[in-house]
Amino acid sequence: xxxxxKKRGVMAWLDRRYQxxxxxxxxxxxxxxxxxxxxxxxxxxxxxxxxxxxxxxxGVLLLMYYQPGEATxxxxxxxxxxxxxxxxxxxxxxxxxxxxxxxxxxxxxxSTMMLKAYRPPREVTWVSGYFLxxxxxxxxxxxxLLPWNxxxxxxTTVGTNIVVSVPWLGDWLLQVLRxxxxxxxxxLYRFFAGHVVILPLAFVGIIGLHxxxxxxxxxxxxxxxxxxxxxxxxxxxxxxxxxxxWLACLMALLTLAVFLPYGPGIPGxxxxxxxxxxxxxxAYPGIKPEWYFLWEYQxxxxxxxxxxxxxxxxxxxxxxxxxxxxxAIIPWLDRKAYVNKPSPEFSDFGWGAILFLTYxxxxxxxxxxxxxxEDPAALQNIARVCAWWTLGAGAVVILFRIVRYQxxxxxxxxxxxxxxxxxxxxxxxxxxxxxxxxxxxxVAVVATYLMESRARQxxxx
Amino acid sequence: MEEKALxxxxxxxxxxxxxxxxxxxxxxxxxxxxxxxxxxxxxxPQTGATGPTHLTREEAGKLELNKFVIVPVSGQRVIVxxxxxxxxxxxxxxxxxxxxxxxxxxxxxxxxxxxxxxxxDLTGRVLSGPxxxxxxKFTAQRQPDGAIVISELKA
Numbered sequence: 094x095x096x097x098x099k100k101r102g103v104m105a106w107l108d109r110r111y112q113x114x115x116x117x118x119x120x121x122x123x124x125x126x127x128x129x130x131x132x133x134x135x136x137x138x139x140x141x142x143x144x145x146x147x148x149x150x151x152g153v154l155l156l157m158y159y160q161p162g163e164a165t166x167x168x169x170x171x172x173x174x175x176x177x178x179x180x181x182x183x184x185x186x187x188x189x190x191x192x193x194x195x196x197x198x199x200x201x202x203x204s205t206m207m208l209k210a211y212r213p214p215r216e217v218t219w220v221s222g223y224f225l226x227x228x229x230x231x232x233x234x235x236x237x238l239l240p241w242n243x244x245x246x247x248x249t250t251v252g253t254n255i256v257v258s259v260p261w262l263g264d265w266l267l268q269v270l271r272x273x274x275x276x277x278x279x280x281l282y283r284f285f286a287g288h289v290v291i292l293p294l295a296f297v298g299i300i301g302l303h304x305x306x307x308x309x310x311x312x313x314x315x316x317x318x319x320x321x322x323x324x325x326x327x328x329x330x331x332x333x334x335x336x337x338x339w340l341a342c343l344m345a346l347l348t349l350a351v352f353l354p355y356g357p358g359i360p361g362x363x364x365x366x367x368x369x370x371x372x373x374x375x376a377y378p379g380i381k382p383e384w385y386f387l388w389e390y391q392x393x394x395x396x397x398x399x400x401x402x403x404x405x406x407x408x409x410x411x412x413x414x415x416x417x418x419x420x421a422i423i424p425w426l427d428r429k430a431y432v433n434k435p436s437p438e439f440s441d442f443g444w445g446a447i448l449f450l451t452y453x454x455x456x457x458x459x460x461x462x463x464x465x466x467e468d469p470a471a472l473q474n475i476a477r478v479c480a481w482w483t484l485g486a487g488a489v490v491i492l493f494r495i496v497r498y499q500x501x502x503x504x505x506x507x508x509x510x511x512x513x514x515x516x517x518x519x520x521x522x523x524x525x526x527x528x529x530x531x532x533x534x535x536v537a538v539v540a541t542y543l544m545e546s547r548a549r550q551x552x553x554x
Numbered sequence: 555m556e557e558k559a560l561x562x563x564x565x566x567x568x569x570x571x572x573x574x575x576x577x578x579x580x581x582x583x584x585x586x587x588x589x590x591x592x593x594x595x596x597x598x599p600q601t602g603a604t605g606p607t608h609l610t611r612e613e614a615g616k617l618e619l620n621k622f623v624i625v626p627v628s629g630q631r632v633i634v635x636x637x638x639x640x641x642x643x644x645x646x647x648x649x650x651x652x653x654x655x656x657x658x659x660x661x662x663x664x665x666x667x668x669x670x671x672x673x674x675d676l677t678g679r680v681l682s683g684p685x686x687x688x689x690x691k692f693t694a695q696r697q698p699d700g701a702i703v704i705s706e707l708k709a
Contacts, residue, residue, distance in 0.1 A: 251652040251669055269595045275631070275648075279597065373624045373631060375647070375657030376668045393652065394670045396684055404686040406651060 123308075124324030125331045128315035134208060135312055135331075136338050137201035142300070143339045144194035147346065148232075151187040152289065159239065161285045163278040166241035167369040174366065185354040188364045189346055191233060192356075195385050198229055206423065206443045209430040210313035216424035218310070221303040223421045228296045233383055235288040238281055246370035248382050249284070250276045251390075258410040277372065316435055360458060361387055387457035388450045389413060394457075395523040416446075437502040438538075440494070445505035448487050452513045455479040473520060480517020484510055504541070508534030604628040606705035614702060622658035627704050631655060632692050634704060637663060637676060644692035644704050645678050651685040665689065 108114050125135060158177060160169040173180035202222065205211065211219035238249045253276065256266040272279030325331050356363040361384035382390050392413070396405035419426070429436035461478025462471050487510040494500040508530040515526035607627045609617065613634075616623040622635040624647050633647035635658045645665065647655050654669035664681065665674040672683035679688050691707045 247654050247669060250654055254653040265596065268597055271597075273597045273600060274629075275653075372655070373626065374655065375624060375633075376654040377657075378668045380654075380668055390670075394684060398680060398684055398686040405684055406686065 120328055123311065123327035125312050125327055126314035127323050127325055130208060130315050132325075134201075134204040136335060137197055137204060138307075139335050140338060140342055141194055141197040141201050143342055144190045144197055144346075145296075145300075147186065147190040147343075148194060149293070151183050151190065154183045155187055156289065161239070161281055166239065166278075166281060167366070170240045171366060181354050182350060184364075185350040186346065188356060189350045189353075191236065192362060192384075193342070193346060193349075195229060195233065198226060199385075202226055203443060203447065205313075207440050208313065209316050209427065209436060209439065211424040212313070212316070212427065212430040212433065213424070215306070215310060215313055218303060218306045219424050220421060221299050221306065224299050225296065225303060228292055228299070230385070232288065232292050232296070233385065235284040235292065237383065238284045239288065240364075240366060241278075241281060241370045242366055243368045243370055243374065243377070244380065246276060246372070247376045247380055249280060252382070252386070253280070255410055258407045275372070316430065317433060359384075361385075381457065384454065384458075388453035391453040391457035397524070400524075420446075437498070437500045438505075440498075440500065441502050441505045444490055444494075445509040448483060448490075448506055448509040448513070451486060452479055452483040452509070452517075455482055476517040476520075480513045483513045483517075487513075502541075504534045504537045600629045602629055606703050609634065609702040609704065617702070620658075621660040624655065625704065627692065628706060632704055633658060633665070634692075634694050634702070635660075635665075635676075642694035642696060642702065643676055644694035645674075646690035646692065649685055650680075650687035650689065651683070656689070 104113070125132075155173070158169055158173045158180065160166065170184070174184055175181075205219070205222065234249075234252055238245045253267060253270050256270060257263040259266055268274065270280070270283065271277070272283045355365045360379065360381040381387065393406055393409055396409040398405050400408050423439065424431075427436050427439045430439065456475060456479045459475055460482065461475040487506060491503055491506065494503075511533065512523075512526045512530035515521045515529060516523045519526075521529070605628065607625065609623070609625060613623050613625055617634055617636055622633055624631055624633050626632070627644075631647040632644055633656060634642065634644045636642055638660070645656075649656050649667035649669065649672055651667065651670055651672050654667050656665050656667045656672075656674070658664075659666050663676055665676075665678075666672070667683070667685070670684050672685040673681040674685070674689050675681050677688075678691050680686075693705050693707055695703050695705075697703060
């Protein structure tokens with residue numbers, strides 16, 4: 094019997110029992126919509142998943158040596174990176190792949206948002222992706238503590254303290270999260286359980302749903318196209334391209350992991366083990382969270398101690414909660430995309446969010462100063478340099494949107510840039526600048542809608 | 555008419571009652587599963603030495619050398635510092651902003667939290683930065699025999 098016949102035999106055997114031929118029929122007809130938009134956006138979800146798979150493999154390998162414990166956590170990672178053959182490589186791959194996964198995920202999320210792929214019938218796909226995003230941040234945060242070094246200790250202290258702001262449940266949550274009132278080795282045990290069991294289980298479950306929905310509905314065609322003008326066959330055309338990109342990602346990952354085993358050495362992207370955590374040592378200057386939490390770190394710094402009779406950090410975290418909440422329910426807020434019409438307002442919301450995050454991240458990175466700065470003159474200098482970079486980026490984005498998409502709605506990205514200019518160039522406080530820019534944007538948005546609806550009435554009348 | 559309504563509604567009310575019973579017992583079952591888990595997750599209150607704490611020789615040496623030392627007192631991190639006039643001060647070392655461990659800057663006679671740049675003076679008051687509350691005070695006393703005793707401030 095030749096190979097071909099044997100294969101067919103197995104298929105026939107399976108088909109008789111489990112009726113798998115409709116599945117193959119489905120895959121044969123599966124297509125990826127082609128349109129006026131760049132195809133590259135369709136690969137980003139796959140790239141994110143590729144890095145997640147690398148995380149699972151390298152994570153399981155790390156588990157073979159890692160020992161959580163007061164006297165063992167730091168020591169076992171030290172042993173792993175200095176004594177175990179290729180231990181440094183496995184740890185480096187795990188760290189690099191974590192960062193690259195977040196980069197891919199952010200690109201995937203923002204591109205999905207700009208292409209309005211969240212519009213019906215794909216709202217649940219968006220929400221499931223949103224939860225995957227939160228879980229990924231949870232992975233990053235919980236994994237950070239496991240080496241039990243000094244940096245991790247303070248990052249975790251600040252990070253977990255955030256839950257205190259949750260009304261009523263705050264204190265209970267903090268205790269449950271930390272395993273006590275302070276960050277101790279009990280916190281590490283809980284984070285370890287979360288990082289290697291709870292989060293992966295939740296992640297795999299939700300990613301299953303996310304993928305199932307995508308298989309069921311296919312990828313979102315460009316907006317206003319009822320049916321994609323033409324499609325690319327998923328098998329083999331798209332799948333092979335996917336595979337090629339995964340190979341490229343693997344090569345990039347290996348190169349980075351081998352040549353920069355402790356990260357590029359910029360704050361927030363550096364996994365040098367450093368000193369062991371010591372609860373009785375003070376925090377040290379220049380302490381920063383991972384780059385994807387820098388915006389939040391910086392925003393916490395911008396809030397004064399008290400505002401409207403409440404504590405500054407509480408209001409700050411409440412604001413972040415509202416923004417994250419809006420992000421989750423975008424499919425229901427965007428009424429134009431809901432009826433398959435272009436919604437430049439929401440593209441602008443996405444760009445506004447990106448510019449807002451960019452400025453805070455640059456500032457958190459102390460761009461414009463040699464290192465961590467404390468005196469007011471140096472801080473003003475940082476605010477100014479970061480403002481110019483953000484304004485430059487914003488101008489490029491707006492110009493591109495005018496030329497490429499003929500967009501003419503820029504109130505939200507404009508407000509983000511106005512805040513940056515008022516704060517960075519005119520030295521208004523960050524919050525005051527934000528209130529002024531927000532108020533102008535609010536009035537402008539309301540006025541635009543009133544004018545639009547009047548014009549519609551007139552044309553209807 | 556009334557009789558008909560009664561006969562049709564009678565099984566409905568019984569069903570309704572059974573549904574209610576089932577729902578209530580399902581809720582009770584869920585609660586009886588969740589309650590032990592919730593209690594399990596909440597950590598036990600910390601046990602350990604409470605009350606005044608003597609600085610060990612090593613800690614006193616650190617205080618002499620760095621002008622400050624962080625020690626555990628009644629399960630809390632406490633920073634003990636020596637001002638230029640040799641006066642001793644003790645505060646909770648937990649920054650009131652986001653809980654980082656603060657440090658002492660002898661040159662400026664300030665307590666400083668490097669995490670978000672909060673500054674406190676030697677009475678624990680906020681000088682600048684985002685901390686919303688002053689630092690909790692402790693008492694530090696030098697005994698006649700030279701030993702240093704840290705204790706919680708009685709309210």
